[in-house]
Amino acid sequence: MKAQIVCIPEPGKIDVVEKELTIGPEDILVKTTMFSICGTDKNYYLGKLPRGTKIIDPSTSGYESHDKYPILMGHEGAGIVVETGSAVRDINVGDYVVSMGWNNCMADYWVSQYRPDGRGLILAPKGISKDVAALGDAVACSIYAGMHSGVMLGDVVAIVGCGFAGQVIAQIVKRMGAKTVICIEPIEPKLELAKKLGCDVVLNPNKVDVEEEVRKLTNNVGVDVVIETAGLGETVQMSTDILKHGGILGMYSWILDPVNLFVDRWHDDGFDIRTLAIMHRILHDMRWWIDKTMQVAADQIISIDPLLTHRFSFEDVEKAFECASTDDTAVKVGIDVS
Numbered sequence: 001m002k003a004q005i006v007c008i009p010e011p012g013k014i015d016v017v018e019k020e021l022t023i024g025p026e027d028i029l030v031k032t033t034m035f036s037i038c039g040t041d042k043n044y045y046l047g048k049l050p051r052g053t054k055i056i057d058p059s060t061s062g063y064e065s066h067d068k069y070p071i072l073m074g075h076e077g078a079g080i081v082v083e084t085g086s087a088v089r090d091i092n093v094g095d096y097v098v099s100m101g102w103n104n105c106m107a108d109y110w111v112s113q114y115r116p117d118g119r120g121l122i123l124a125p126k127g128i129s130k131d132v133a134a135l136g137d138a139v140a141c142s143i144y145a146g147m148h149s150g151v152m153l154g155d156v157v158a159i160v161g162c163g164f165a166g167q168v169i170a171q172i173v174k175r176m177g178a179k180t181v182i183c184i185e186p187i188e189p190k191l192e193l194a195k196k197l198g199c200d201v202v203l204n205p206n207k208v209d210v211e212e213e214v215r216k217l218t219n220n221v222g223v224d225v226v227i228e229t230a231g232l233g234e235t236v237q238m239s240t241d242i243l244k245h246g247g248i249l250g251m252y253s254w255i256l257d258p259v260n261l262f263v264d265r266w267h268d269d270g271f272d273i274r275t276l277a278i279m280h281r282i283l284h285d286m287r288w289w290i291d292k293t294m295q296v297a298a299d300q301i302i303s304i305d306p307l308l309t310h311r312f313s314f315e316d317v318e319k320a321f322e323c324a325s326t327d328d329t330a331v332k333v334g335i336d337v338s
């Protein structure tokens, strides 16, 4: 059968191309209900691609490397199973499933597999809202980042960058017992949203001296944990500069531009530096984390629905990309397909 798939042929351009889908014995055909646009997708749209490196991660072999155009898009989405291959056992026609990883699911139909490691697709957990499920792996990724950040009861935690991930992580660390959650972001509507969703302090770096404010809030000590989600050299520097001696520097964002940093404190202050990327864990425990984090979303322990700020129809997918890239108030942009 033929699918209509979103393709970025060159920076700043969106096409919808037709592709023949074949369904092998292990394959599952999904009719998309909604897909969403991630920071990664925005990077590709804006002309930022990862380097083609020579060291190959065995967990990603077989996946497209995305270091050149054109790129067939789609990793965040959900839909209904409409056909299964002869060897598929645990997934049935009619099941509601969520994309985990790159499936070219910015499309009306997509094909993936149900694998023990969680990559491919998973069954939507019972109770999850249809919209939240359609945000796909972004939900698992951001909940994981908060849960794996090392935050302990009573900590002062700073979240640098309040896009979708920052908003989720701020809520998770608060529920995990952080005493004070500080959200740092230059876009006011995103700070207002963070405040509404329960963070304690908001700081706009265009209005205040963030380092100074953090010193006042922490008795000159610095924050216990900082989680960087903005992906800029200046935000990694800010994260480095507001962390306490021996604190945890959590790196969520995917930084594609070369950055220039003072990193002396990483050594001098014995920072515990950790990457917070669920989809790049070793395969054996990735599945456990995917199920755990999606259950948190299904149980509605935090608010995710208000983060879906904009919706478009499939015909307007180009407008959706423009909105995600230029509208300051866009936290998550969803595209309804059927």
Ligand SMILES: [Zn+2]
Binding pocket: 038, 039, 040, 075, 076, 137, 138
């Ligand atoms: Zn994503």
